[in-house]
Amino acid sequence: MKRILCAGMMIGSVLMTHPSYAATMYADHVTGSFRGDTTIGFSTGFYGGTFPGAFPVTLTDPQARAAVLGAPDNNFVSLPGNEAVSPTAVGSPFKWAYVEVGFAGNFGTNMQLVITELGDNAESAQLFIWTLDGGNVQRTITRGAADTVLIDLSSYAGFVSAHGGAFNRVGIGGLDLGVDSPGFDLDAIGVTNVPEPSALILVGSGLVGLGWWRRMSGARR
Secondary structure, eight states, X not given: OHHHHXXXXXXXXXXXXXGXXXXXXXXXXXXXXXXXXXXXXXXXXXXXXXXXXXOSEXXXXXXXXXXXXXXXXXXXXXXXXXXXXXXXXTTSOOOSOEEEEEEEEEEOTTEEEEEEEOSOTTOEEEEEEEETTSOEEEEEEEOOSSSEEEEEOGGGHHHHHTTTSSEEEEEEXXXXXXXXXXXXXXXXXXXXXXXXXXXXXXXXXXHHHHHHHHHHHHHHO
């Protein structure tokens, strides 16, 4: 039993101390937001809600901003859009509901974005990742079966190197109207390290060792 406990503690130590498993840095302030075209969506103001809970409900501007800050807490703001009817060209001003957030520190291309969306499967949004000099990279994201959307930033290394050397804020704009709560239902945006193969090998080895000790312990009974 002591050996099993020791193995478990070793695995926990790897997870806690290895840089690949550092805590996620979540957005801590909103740098901009707007509703865009008020002819779509639930109302002329922001709306969102809690999941599970009440939605959609009208949100004040402070409530809408608070909903996307910090770690996931099941409070969200909906970002509706109508891209199917009137597409937004890449590089042009985004015209639908949009929110932009900043972090306690800058982040580079060795990181990944962690976006939490609480709505239906297949809801989409336009992602804007801003660099220190005001440039940005854009891509469309679509939520799958899980609430979490992960975006690996490594492919943007060349762009970031030429535009200030780091990212500092993230914007998300809705592209569809969804069903129950129309639009991309944004709960949280974070940045975390990409797990390195060495860390995964260490964790895998620890789990194999723990399983072996449990098997041997059972055989002795």
